[in-house]
Amino acid sequence: MRGPTIGALFGYMGSTSYISNTSAGTYGGLYQAGTHGPTGGKPYGSYDYCSMPHPREYQLPEQAADGKAKLVKLVYLQRHQRRTPYNILPGGEDQAYHCDNVRPYLYGGPSSDNGMQPVPVYAQTYEDPNDPFKTGVSVNSTCQFPQITIGGIEDGYQHGKDLRNVYQKRLGLIPEQPNERVWFRSSESPLTQASAGAVLRGIWPDYQGALPLHQMVSSVDTVNEGYSCNAVSSTLDKIKSTAQWTEHIKVTEELRSRLASMLGAQDSSWQETFDHFCDNFQARLCNGYRLPCSVSNSSDCVTMQMAEEAFRAGDWEWNYYWRTNEYATTYIQVVEGLFIGEIVSDLKGIQDGSSSIDYSHIFVHDGDIGPILGALGINALRWPGMASNVAFEVWEKEHSQFARVLYSGYPVQTIHGPLDWLPLSQLINIMNPYVPENITSLCG
Structure with a gap:
């Protein structure tokens, strides 16, 4: 990614001083969006948590400028x-979330049109004030x-339009209509499924048929931590036992204590990492809401300075999880190694001519994007924002195969150099160490 947002973090975010440095602010990051519409950080390529850059201002690799190179494969991964x-404040939410403008469709139908096509029903959330199981924490929401x-839906549609303009109209890889050489997958989450519907409509605005969105059985899913593996928690325990993690906890002690008192968030799930605080604050700011206040004291509110420190702490944690801690390789293997193996296998299919898919699009989560970028050796990793995307491109030129890997529109800057144009075999060699030889043994 261009500009200071990523590049300037290299070598700096490894220190906990990044968290406590109030002058850093958001370090060029954007964390606000309105209720409606696609977002587009300015300048293009900025770290925009609410909507990471789509591949819009696409630049051809220098080696393809002579017209002798051809794009033959695209494996596109994106967060919803x-x-x-995910995380509602334990002390209660002081704002109502409204989702009446979204229809989460929920219905099944036969695979053939036999006159039994279902009514397209959708979920409409409501609360019964007499429900005896209602907790004392109210969210007063239709979400x-x-x-x-x-x-998110509107941004997804724009995401698909941007993909169409680059990979269909300009590069000629995505077909005019879906065919047998395209393939789609999501996690079991309605978030990724809803994103797929919006993005694919943006790619094919006039298509009238249905499309299969492949999903694994949730208990063995290789994305979104679907399968059970004891080594995930044991490795994370080791990571959180390091001196660097202890220092991070010490540096953020004052902020965590302040937020706990204000928002009723004393539970360990809120205090051991910044995942829950960041998730709650990000979702508010990215959908036109303000930061929270105490439900018992409306003048006691989270300030933007407090949120910025939480966001810096979240960035530090993600970079530490997947890049700089001493157990990072093992952690990537146990969390995402099987899925990385699937990507490697797909790329090898181009090498040996067995691949029958030109374009695959996989809708996943931040917890999938992070370890993949870690395996690629990204120089510095900020929390992968909404719609963050990794594009694995395979090009053919003069009977040789080359790879590019773009992160939210730009070649990934890594410890191996920019992944802008390298032999396909070299990219596979970079990723191979993160594919476990025996996952069952590794997981115990």
């Missing part, structure tokens, strides 16, 4: 579009948590 939070928002 923006959404409501499920998490749920894709109207801004």
Whole structure:
């Protein structure tokens, strides 16, 4: 990615001083969007958490400028579009979330048109005030948590339009209509499924048919930590036992204590990492809401300075999880190694001529994008924002195969150099160490 947002973090975000440096602010990052519409950080290529850059201002590799190179394969991974939070404040939410402008469709139908096509029903959330199982924490909402928002849907449609303009109209890889050489997958989450519908409509605005969105059985899914592996938690425990993690906890102690008191968030799930605080604050700011206040004191509110420190802490944690801690390789293997192996296998299919898919698009989560970027050796990793995307391109030129890997529109800057044009075999060699030889043994 261009500009200071990523490049300037290299060598700096490894220190906890990044978290406590109030002058850093958001370090050039953008964290606000309205309720409606696609977002587009300015300048293009900025770290925009609410909607990471789509591949819009696409630049051909220098080696393809002579017209002798051809794009033959695209494996496109993306996080879902923006959404409501996973984590509702334990002390209660002082704002109502509204999702009446979104229809999460829920229905099944036969594979052939036999006159039994279903009514397209959708979920409409409501609360019964007499429900005896209602907790004392009220969210006063017409949303499920998490749920894709109207801004996420609109941004997803624009995401698809940008893909069409680059990979169909300009590079000629994506077909005019879906065919047997395209393939789609998502996690089991409604978030990724809803994003797929919006993005694919942007790619094919006039297509009238249905499309299969492949999913694994959730208990063995190789994305979104679907399968059970004891080594995931044991490795994470080791990571959180390091001196660097302890220092990070010490540096953020004052902020965590302040937020705990204000928002009723004393539970360990809120205090051991910044995942929950960041998730709640990001979802608010990315959908036109303000930062939270105490439900018992409306003048006691989270300030933007506090949120910025939380975001810096979240960035530090992601970079530490997947790049700089001493157990990073093992952690990537146990969390994402099987999926990385699937990508490697797909790329090898181009090498040996067995691949029958030109374009695959896989809708996943930040917890999938992070370890993949870690395996690629990205110089510095900020929390992968909404709709963050990794494009694996394979090009053919003069009977040789080359690869590019773009992160949110630009070649990934890595410890191996820019992944802008390298032999396909070299990219496979970079990723291979993160594919476990025996995952069952590794997981214990």
